[in-house]
Amino acid sequence: MEKDAALMEKIISFAKRKGFIYPGSEIYGGMAGMYDFGPYGVELLNNLKKEWWKEYVQRRDNYVGLDSAMFKDPRVWEASGHTGGFSDPLSECRKCNTRIRVDKELGKIGVTADEKMSESDLNALFDEHKAKIKCPKCGAHDFTPVRAFNLLVKTNMGDFTGTNEEPVYLPGEACQGIYLNFKNVVDTTRVKVPFGIVQIGKAFRNEISPRNFLFRTRELEQADTQFFVKPHENKEAYDRIKEERWAWYLKMGIREENLKWKQHENLVFYAKDAWDIEYNFPSYGFDELEGIHDRTDYDLTQHMKHSGTDLNYTDPFTGEKYIPWILETSVGLGRMFLAFISDAYTEDELNGEPRTVLKLSRELAPIKVAVFPLLKNKPELVAKAREVFSMLKEEMMCEWDDNGNIGKRYRRQDEIGTPACVTIDFETLEDNTVTVRDRDTGEQKRVAIADLMAALK
Numbered sequence: 001m002e003k004d005a006a007l008m009e010k011i012i013s014f015a016k017r018k019g020f021i022y023p024g025s026e027i028y029g030g031m032a033g034m035y036d037f038g039p040y041g042v043e044l045l046n047n048l049k050k051e052w053w054k055e056y057v058q059r060r061d062n063y064v065g066l067d068s069a070m071f072k073d074p075r076v077w078e079a080s081g082h083t084g085g086f087s088d089p090l091s092e093c094r095k096c097n098t099r100i101r102v103d104k105e106l107g108k109i110g111v112t113a114d115e116k117m118s119e120s121d122l123n124a125l126f127d128e129h130k131a132k133i134k135c136p137k138c139g140a141h142d143f144t145p146v147r148a149f150n151l152l153v154k155t156n157m158g159d160f161t162g163t164n165e166e167p168v169y170l171p172g173e174a175c176q177g178i179y180l181n182f183k184n185v186v187d188t189t190r191v192k193v194p195f196g197i198v199q200i201g202k203a204f205r206n207e208i209s210p211r212n213f214l215f216r217t218r219e220l221e222q223a224d225t226q227f228f229v230k231p232h233e234n235k236e237a238y239d240r241i242k243e244e245r246w247a248w249y250l251k252m253g254i255r256e257e258n259l260k261w262k263q264h265e266n267l268v269f270y271a272k273d274a275w276d277i278e279y280n281f282p283s284y285g286f287d288e289l290e291g292i293h294d295r296t297d298y299d300l301t302q303h304m305k306h307s308g309t310d311l312n313y314t315d316p317f318t319g320e321k322y323i324p325w326i327l328e329t330s331v332g333l334g335r336m337f338l339a340f341i342s343d344a345y346t347e348d349e350l351n352g353e354p355r356t357v358l359k360l361s362r363e364l365a366p367i368k369v370a371v372f373p374l375l376k377n378k379p380e381l382v383a384k385a386r387e388v389f390s391m392l393k394e395e396m397m398c399e400w401d402d403n404g405n406i407g408k409r410y411r412r413q414d415e416i417g418t419p420a421c422v423t424i425d426f427e428t429l430e431d432n433t434v435t436v437r438d439r440d441t442g443e444q445k446r447v448a449i450a451d452l453m454a455a456l457k
């Protein structure tokens with residue numbers, strides 16, 4: 001894959017031009033770290049969610065789904081450790097006031113700052129190496145002391161007095177809603193440990209430097225699976241879950257050479273073991289796509305302590321009581337979207353002509369089929385094509401295009417990844433067959449309208 005910044009720039013401008021991703025609040029000049037999904041983008045995003053959900057809730061009988069409220073009792077974030085430990089160490093350039101992530105800047109010169117380091121130890125480490133760190137904006141070496149900057153986003157929900165002494169936070173991670181409902185799910189469904197609860201939910205982080213398009217944003221959506229196991233029975237399930245996530249990306253069409261495992265050396269406050277699946281993003285290379293965490297009994301124990309509610313699980317066969325351990329998979333859908341669109345973006349030649357084509361799997365393609373009347377000024381062709389279009393539209397995302405020559409219409413559909421195009425021509429009026437053209441090979445076949453649905457599926 002082209003690794004230069006040019007490819008990422010191409011993908012960003014392609015995504016905007018083709019109606020996949022728009023910069024957030026663009027008519028007001030844009031807002032850092034915010035993006036909107038356009039008409040084709042939202043289809044691709046929904047297809048990613050649908051396939052992911054199908055993998056767990058539909059295909060397996062030991063996973064159930066959930067959708068929890070975004071606003072939560074503020075004590076949730078204390079129990080989870082986010083009001084205390086969910087922070088980035090920041091320093092400010094004394095010359096131009098640019099803020100830097102101290103751990104990242106130290107990392108760039110080969111110095112590791114442990115996540116669990118105290119503020120004073122980190123300051124000492126920073127002082128020792130400051131001379132080698134340059135402000136990315138003005139090049140100065142003069143920085144303020146390091147301060148932990150909490151990433152939680154506060155709201156004024158319910159703050160009728162204007163004091164906001166007990167702020168309600170937006171979720172810093174989506175998974176907390178699953179822990180809050182662990183007992184509800186056990187009490188109201190027939191799940192038994194080991195089992196999983198999955199959720200797709202929004203999270204918000206006051207990231208100091210949102211960057212790299214959809215990679216680091218302040219508003220994100222996470223697809224989480226939380227698998228509850230008996231204490232110490234985590235190893236086998238953790239290995240299986242890791243393998244399954246890897247296999248899912250391959251099944252959905254990501255090229256294996258663009259994936260890599262990375263084990264965390266510095267663990268976040270809740271994890272006992274953590275691995276990332278990294279993706280080879282254009283222009284900045286391998287970086288975290290999805291995190292797979294062994295969270296032990298940290299979360300349920302914390303919520304039991306802070307809420308006073310007994311979150312022990314009672315084994316229905318043995319009567320044994322315990323707090324289950326949790327194995328988590330968590331992926332940001334923006335990053336997933338970026339990985340899939342980058343992997344699928346292809347510039348090739350078909351029949352000697354250059355083209356851009358999005359080689360998405362049929363499941364993920366925003367539009368499954370496009371329907372063209374050969375000529376738009378022949379009412380009998382248009383009427384027949386409308387008939388076919390109406391039939392297909394009931395079953396799949398379908399687009400109508402009667403504008404320009406057929407070659408141009410093919411190119412337009414190739415660019416947005418439509419796997420098949422159907423043309424209604426004069427032969428159709430005689431024998432009720434249509435031409436079906438394949439996106440990847442350009443091959444064309446005659447198919448009877450009666451068999452079309454099955455052929456497309």
Ligand code: GAP
Pocket residue numbers: 172173174175205207214215216217218220222288289290291328330331332333334335
């Ligand atoms: N519940 C665990 C958790 O939130 P995380 O490693 O902080 O763990 C999980 O986040 C995933 O969410 C990451 O692997 C990444 O895909 C995505 N993610 C995290 N921060 C993000 C951000 N600022 N912008 C976009 N995606 C982000």
